[in-house]
Amino acid sequence: MFLVKGGMLIDPAAGIKAVRDILLQDGRVVEIGEHLEIPEGAEVYDATGKLVTPGLIDVHVHLREPGLEAKETIASGTRAAAMGGFTAVCCMPNTNPVTDSLALVEAVQSIVRRDGAVRVFPIGSITKGSAGQELAEIGDMAQAGVRAVSDDGKPVSRAEIMRLALEYAKMFGVTVISHCEEQSLAGDGVMHYGPMSAMLGLKGIPAAAEEVMVARDIILAEASGARLHIAHISAKGSLELVRAAKARGVKVSCEVTPHHLSLSDEAVSGYSTSTKVNPPLRSLEHITALRQGLADGTIDCIATDHAPHTLEEKAVEFAAAPFGLVGLETAVPLILDMVRNNELDIERAVAALSSNPARIFGLPGGTLRPGSPADLTVIDPDLELVLKPEDLKSQGKNSPFLGMALIGFPVLTMVEGKVVMRDRNLLVD
Amino acid sequence: MWKRKDLLGIKELSADEINQILDQAVPMKDIIKRDIKKVPTLRGKSVINLFYEPSTRTRTSFELAGKYLSADTVNIAVSTSSVVKGETLIDTGKTIDVMGADIVVIRHQASGAPHLLAKHIKAKVINAGDGAHEHPTQALLDLFTIKEAKGAFEGLTVTILGDILHSRVARSNIWGLSKLGAKVRVAGPSTLMPPGIKEWGVEVYHRVEEALEGADVVNVLRLQLERQQKGLFPTIREYARQWGLNARRVALAKPGALVLHPGPMNRGVEISPDVADGLQSLITEQVTNGVAVRMAILYLMSGGGVADVPR
Numbered sequence A: 001m002f003l004v005k006g007g008m009l010i011d012p013a014a015g016i017k018a019v020r021d022i023l024l025q026d027g028r029v030v031e032i033g034e035h036l037e038i039p040e041g042a043e044v045y046d047a048t049g050k051l052v053t054p055g056l057i058d059v060h061v062h063l064r065e066p067g068l069e070a071k072e073t074i075a076s077g078t079r080a081a082a083m084g085g086f087t088a089v090c091c092m093p094n095t096n097p098v099t100d101s102l103a104l105v106e107a108v109q110s111i112v113r114r115d116g117a118v119r120v121f122p123i124g125s126i127t128k129g130s131a132g133q134e135l136a137e138i139g140d141m142a143q144a145g146v147r148a149v150s151d152d153g154k155p156v157s158r159a160e161i162m163r164l165a166l167e168y169a170k171m172f173g174v175t176v177i178s179h180c181e182e183q184s185l186a187g188d189g190v191m192h193y194g195p196m197s198a199m200l201g202l203k204g205i206p207a208a209a210e211e212v213m214v215a216r217d218i219i220l221a222e223a224s225g226a227r228l229h230i231a232h233i234s235a236k237g238s239l240e241l242v243r244a245a246k247a248r249g250v251k252v253s254c255e256v257t258p259h260h261l262s263l264s265d266e267a268v269s270g271y272s273t274s275t276k277v278n279p280p281l282r283s284l285e286h287i288t289a290l291r292q293g294l295a296d297g298t299i300d301c302i303a304t305d306h307a308p309h310t311l312e313e314k315a316v317e318f319a320a321a322p323f324g325l326v327g328l329e330t331a332v333p334l335i336l337d338m339v340r341n342n343e344l345d346i347e348r349a350v351a352a353l354s355s356n357p358a359r360i361f362g363l364p365g366g367t368l369r370p371g372s373p374a375d376l377t378v379i380d381p382d383l384e385l386v387l388k389p390e391d392l393k394s395q396g397k398n399s400p401f402l403g404m405a406l407i408g409f410p411v412l413t414m415v416e417g418k419v420v421m422r423d424r425n426l427l428v429d
Numbered sequence B: 001m002w003k004r005k006d007l008l009g010i011k012e013l014s015a016d017e018i019n020q021i022l023d024q025a026v027p028m029k030d031i032i033k034r035d036i037k038k039v040p041t042l043r044g045k046s047v048i049n050l051f052y053e054p055s056t057r058t059r060t061s062f063e064l065a066g067k068y069l070s071a072d073t074v075n076i077a078v079s080t081s082s083v084v085k086g087e088t089l090i091d092t093g094k095t096i097d098v099m100g101a102d103i104v105v106i107r108h109q110a111s112g113a114p115h116l117l118a119k120h121i122k123a124k125v126i127n128a129g130d131g132a133h134e135h136p137t138q139a140l141l142d143l144f145t146i147k148e149a150k151g152a153f154e155g156l157t158v159t160i161l162g163d164i165l166h167s168r169v170a171r172s173n174i175w176g177l178s179k180l181g182a183k184v185r186v187a188g189p190s191t192l193m194p195p196g197i198k199e200w201g202v203e204v205y206h207r208v209e210e211a212l213e214g215a216d217v218v219n220v221l222r223l224q225l226e227r228q229q230k231g232l233f234p235t236i237r238e239y240a241r242q243w244g245l246n247a248r249r250v251a252l253a254k255p256g257a258l259v260l261h262p263g264p265m266n267r268g269v270e271i272s273p274d275v276a277d278g279l280q281s282l283i284t285e286q287v288t289n290g291v292a293v294r295m296a297i298l299y300l301m302s303g304g305g306v307a308d309v310p311r
Ligand SMILES: [Zn+2]
Pocket: A152, A153, A179, A231, A232, A278, A279
């Protein structure tokens, strides 16, 4: 038995924002109440002054295993997740080989059983090898528990393939996650197209590259009635398309990353390759729109797009570096920053980090109602830490926030009743 | 005294710093005109020209600048074919560093490469052109040429004509001219204009005649002919007709307006031969000034002060 005592419980799905005690046993939530009695033999965690939330869920993570273990492994990536307060992550299929079949999904699942510190839900690919030509075995993968498919990083360029994927995935209740990027517009761009890219002499990726494909995929999703999820939305126009589509009843959802909410293309000015991400860090008008979209509920989820790379891969010229930054261990303080600035309700933040991902992708957790899985996160909203590379549990140190003081970190991560991180220490070997 | 470790761009320089270089280039130009073009100022200093892009002109200019000042100069041309995956820039830089280089002059196709190098080595770094970002020494020699001919920058209107989008020369010139008080116009097709350029405090023109009217200086950019294949403009012929600088167009500028070009020229494309070789052209003077300005930069960056100007 485990009792989390005196914390401010934020459970948007249950409509609770109040100081509550939470009793957990055998991997389930048993009881929620004010001043619960401490049962004999129960371990007590004093959460006074802290936030208690349903376990955070990150639906967009690159764990890199199998095949790219120099960047990250399921072991290191899930430990980073635990440090970041995430009790579950969905891992993208752009590994080597690409997760495009039942056997490969099961391979990932077996590594997770051996090495995983938190829950991992593999995302399958949309097309074989994410090559954009033939559909992957979506039905078989769905039977192994895959809830979503994506060719993340390699946008499905042929509209007909996307149409077929939506039609096909719908039969199995699988959501299609689209990394929207029209490649003839994106070209070999490396940052947001605008005055900053012009000044730095770097090739730009226009917002239109994303917006054009968001429009296409919404139209296709509407026609098929399938479930579409837009990954890492970054452009103002994309958001307006999603907002209008939702109003029409299209089954579309979307996610935003903490870095697209907190950094603008100005961050690229020193040519630091940890600011090179895809989609690129946008200009202020896009950031303002994204913050608004998250606050008004147009954006459903916050997902990190955690994309670790080796130091060597990133220690090159900006144009030559791979896209991506590590986000699992900095998501919570970055989002709490918006809460502190009164730009975002805490309930909305927790919904986007937990209950919405659980609902959209049919994952366990997302609430602490009695009977729910004992997946829980405790956050100290005042804990201030200066981010140092050696403190990151991810193998990837490609964070643009290194050296910065961030405020508000998870201090307890519990997965199915098991404490995997406590007071900033991992409790898994 | 020169205080910066590196010279990476014009954008971060103050007007004072720019003027310091321009002033220092005057005595340097005298040295070039001498019969015996050698002063001992940089004896015992080493200057490495690390060129990832072929550029005979800029490399030779830096090499002579170093030699006239008695520095030991070494040229390294790095093959950049993507087939041969070579050493990383940081590793190459560190190798040069431990060999005792004092100044590394780098030309690289990637914007920001000199910044990456400067962050990782002890030697001073001079940007000799990085991608579409900056080409500070070219802008400084353009500024020097204008100053020599016109005396001052206040009240001058300078038109930069051509492919602004891909031009590091344009960017460095825009920053430099603006800091010194000149009015800058840019002209070229909209498909070769950087996004948001109006925010840089320049006037943007798409009709060359309007851009030239009343200009004191016209700086014509080199057109990379392969841009046409990328669809950025229809044909070389149309480019020459719409944007090429010819005698009829030069006549729209102020009488005695200067014509500059960073070279090498595509004669008959961005500039007509009669204009290139005409009385208003300072294109060959720019080449001489390039050596003088680079001497001034090497000298200042090696710790030389105005007091001990070599005479
Ligand atoms: Zn993506």
